[in-house]
Amino acid sequence: MMILALAAEVSALRERLDSHERLAAAGRPPAPEFVESYSPTEAVEADRAAARRAMIDRITRVLLEPDCVRVRASSESSE
Amino acid sequence: MPVPQSHHAMLIEETHDERARDAFIASLREFTMAEVYPRLRSLYTDVLAPRHAERHGGAPASVDAVRSVMEDSPFYMGYSLLVRGTQELLWDTVGEAVERQLPALITKAATLGAGKGSLTLDESLSLPNYTAAVDIHVMPGGFHTDITENDVFAGALYDRGVHLFAFGGLGPLNDELGVATAAAVRNRFPGFAPERVLDLGCGAGHSTLPLAEAFPGAIVHGVDLGAPMLRYATARAAALDHAIHFSQQDATRTNFPDASFDLITSTLLLHEMPRPAILALFRECHRLLRPGGIMAHHDLLRWPDEPFDAFMMAWTTRHNNEPYERASGTLKFPDDCVAAGFDASDVFVVAQPGAYLEEVYQVSGIRGARKRREGGK
Numbered sequence: 001m002m003i004l005a006l007a008a009e010v011s012a013l014r015e016r017l018d019s020h021e022r023l024a025a026a027g028r029p030p031a032p033e034f035v036e037s038y039s040p041t042e043a044v045e046a047d048r049a050a051a052r053r054a055m056i057d058r059i060t061r062v063l064l065e066p067d068c069v070r071v072r073a074s075s076e077s078s079e
Numbered sequence: 080m081p082v083p084q085s086h087h088a089m090l091i092e093e094t095h096d097e098r099a100r101d102a103f104i105a106s107l108r109e110f111t112m113a114e115v116y117p118r119l120r121s122l123y124t125d126v127l128a129p130r131h132a133e134r135h136g137g138a139p140a141s142v143d144a145v146r147s148v149m150e151d152s153p154f155y156m157g158y159s160l161l162v163r164g165t166q167e168l169l170w171d172t173v174g175e176a177v178e179r180q181l182p183a184l185i186t187k188a189a190t191l192g193a194g195k196g197s198l199t200l201d202e203s204l205s206l207p208n209y210t211a212a213v214d215i216h217v218m219p220g221g222f223h224t225d226i227t228e229n230d231v232f233a234g235a236l237y238d239r240g241v242h243l244f245a246f247g248g249l250g251p252l253n254d255e256l257g258v259a260t261a262a263a264v265r266n267r268f269p270g271f272a273p274e275r276v277l278d279l280g281c282g283a284g285h286s287t288l289p290l291a292e293a294f295p296g297a298i299v300h301g302v303d304l305g306a307p308m309l310r311y312a313t314a315r316a317a318a319l320d321h322a323i324h325f326s327q328q329d330a331t332r333t334n335f336p337d338a339s340f341d342l343i344t345s346t347l348l349l350h351e352m353p354r355p356a357i358l359a360l361f362r363e364c365h366r367l368l369r370p371g372g373i374m375a376h377h378d379l380l381r382w383p384d385e386p387f388d389a390f391m392m393a394w395t396t397r398h399n400n401e402p403y404e405r406a407s408g409t410l411k412f413p414d415d416c417v418a419a420g421f422d423a424s425d426v427f428v429v430a431q432p433g434a435y436l437e438e439v440y441q442v443s444g445i446r447g448a449r450k451r452r453e454g455g456k
Contacts, residue, residue, distance in 0.1 A: 001164040004107070008168060012099035019095065036095050052106040063157040064115065 007059055011052055018048065082247030084239070088187060088318035089311060091235055097176045101243055104169050109246040111161045122154055123387055145390040163398050166217050169243055170236065174219060177235045185229050188310055194317030199326040200306050207329065209353050209403065210304055217400050222282060222305035234283045234311020241285075249285070252319075256346045257286030260377045261293030263429040263445045264342065268373060273297050273341030277367065279330035279360065280304075280348030284312035286377070288321050290344060297342075300335075302328040331359035338369045349378040349407035357406060361419035368450040375447035380430060382408030383442070392442075412446055421448035 019038045020030035028034050040048065057064075084090065093101065127148045128138045139145045149155045177184070206223055214221045218236065226232050242253055249255050257278075264271065273294050278287040281301030291299045301323055303309050309325045316323040328334060330348070343364045349357050364374040382405055383389045392408070395401040413426035431444040 001160075001167055004161075004164040004168050005171070007107075008100045008103045008172065011103040012096045015099040015102070016096060038095065048102070049106065052103055053110065056107055056110050060110075060115070060157075060161070063154065064118070 003059075007055070011055060014051065014055075015048055018044075018051075082251055084242045084247070084253075085251035087252075087315060088191060089184065089231075089235070089238070089315045091173075091176050091180060091184070091239055093176050097172070100172045101239075104165060104172060105243045105246040107161070107165050108169075108244060111158070111165065115158050115161060119149075119155060119158055119391065120387070122152065123149065127152065128387075139386055142386050142389050142393070145386045149390060159394070159398055162394070163217075166244075166399060169240055170218055173240045173243065174236055177232055177239070181227065181230075181232055181235075184231050184235055185227070188231050188314035189229065191314040191317040193313050193325075194320065195322035196313065196316055197324045198309060198313040199324075200309065201327045204304070204327055204329065206304060207331075207356065209356060210351075213400050213402060215351055215400055216395070222303065222308050225307055229310065230307040231311040231314070233305055233307035234309075234315070237308065238283045238285075238311065238315070252288070253283075253285040254289050256377050257289035257344075258293075259431050260286065260344050260346055260375055260445055261289050263377075263431065264344075264373060264375050265293060267427060267429060268449070271342075271373065273372070275340045276300065276342045276344070277302065277335070277340045279343060279345040279364075280351070281312060281325065282308050284316050284321075284323060284325070286344065286346035287312070287323055288316060288319060290342070291321050291323060294342070298324070300324045300326065300340075302326050302330055302333060304329060331356055331363050333363060333367065335367055337366055338372075339367050341369055341372045343367060343372070343374045344376070346377040349376050349410070350401065350404045352406065353403045354406040354410075357410065358415060358418065361416060361421075365420035365450060370450055370452040373447060373449045375445050377431065377445045378443065379404070379408040380428065380442050380444045380446060408442070410446075413448070416448040420450075422451045425449040425451055 016035065019035050022044065023030045023034050023038060123145070131144070131148055132138050139148055210221065210223065218233075218240065220226065220233060222233050222237070224233065238253065241249065245253075250258070274297055276290050276294060276297045276299045278290060278299070278301040281287045281303050282305070284301060287299060287301040291297065299322070301312065303312070303325070304327065306327055309327055312323070313325050316325075330345070345360075349360070352360065361374070368374060383392055393405065396404050412428060413421070413423040416426045417423050426448040427446070429445040
């Protein structure tokens with residue numbers, strides 16, 4: 001739970017940084033009011049969804065790599 | 080998230096960072112159900128069940144045997160931590176945003192009023208123990224707890240929270256199950272035109288508004304135990320310009336006179352009730368229906384027999400505060416409807432596999448019965 005909450009914070013921080021960068025690229029100051037009113041396009045939303053997925057893949061890799069599932073299962077039999 | 084939530088006047092406003100946290104939670108939910116959940120089956124089928132067979136001469140033959148195999152698996156533990164942790168994080172995250180703006184939401188609800196509908200609360204209503212005893216699906220305070228005067232917290236929390244839970248799969252207005260219920264009734268009974276409709280356990284009204292849309296001209300009522308849900312539902316219906324009459328009542332013993340309704344529905348209600356309460360609900364439906372009237376309940380259709388499937392179906396019972404879920408899946412159709420007064424030949428079942436959790440809720444659909452007219456159908 002704590003790790004998931006921390007991951008949500010990191011993800012939110014990444015998206016805030018992304019908003020800053022996109023505002024800067026558009027020549028607008030990355031001030032809080034501009035960040036709050038920034039409305040991502042569908043393409044930006046898709047990029048962010050892909051970034052979230054990549055982050056979740058990294059966080060859960062130890063659980064999900066195909067070999068890990070079986071290695072963990074086989075390690076149980078030797079215990 | 081694949082489907083953004085439609086804005087309406089009662090939906091919470093979120094900051095940039097709150098929206099970002101929401102998006103992460105929805106992504107994590109979707110990932111867990113789409114990527115992690117299916118691997119449990121392959122781990123069991125390819126590794127754990129064969130190993131059990133080697134040691135014990137056969138695959139696990141009971142739910143308890145499956146449990147002993149699965150609960151020792153680090154992968155299963157990891158899955159459980161992900162699902163439970165995401166569930167808690169979801170309510171915490173949305174709850175923080177709701178609390179921040181709760182006074183404004185209460186003011187909005189007062190300003191919107193009931194629109195073309197109405198709201199009748201009953202402070203004397205005693206909550207059934209089965210509801211009071213547990214915060215269903217780990218939602219803090221459940222559907223019924225008032226945390227302040229004229230509270231709408233539970234409704235605001237559920238409206239946003241269930242959208243993230245389903246990673247948008249319930250549609251922009253969280254109403255696709257209600258839409259499906261209405262469509263199933265219309266398809267099954269062509270020409271059926273109810274004048275009076277009742278939605279039981281209506282919650283925030285997600286399944287109630289589609290009934291008003293599907294049956295124009297009908298007078299639509301919704302009942303629920305939870306005052307904060309009903310206050311929210313009333314304001315939400317007004318914001319979306321629907322005339323719904325909400326009242327705080329126990330669906331198993333309402334104050335409506337006999338033969339008050341042509342159509343009575345529920346959506347995701349039965350699985351929140353123990354078996355005796357469901358049977359009382361069916362009896363109440365029979366009492367409230369006019370001859371020729373229809374009850375239609377959208378929920379689990381059955382409970383799996385195969386031990387692994389049954390074990391996995393019961394995950395939410397073990398770990399997500401869904402103590403009664405098995406009761407709805409193991410109802411006896413048509414017998415339980417017959418016991419409530421319906422005729423066995425008037426009972427119907429419409430499979431409606433869940434669109435957003437097909438793998439998990441492949442056994443959902445609409446079940447119900449039509450009340451016989453005197454002297455025939």
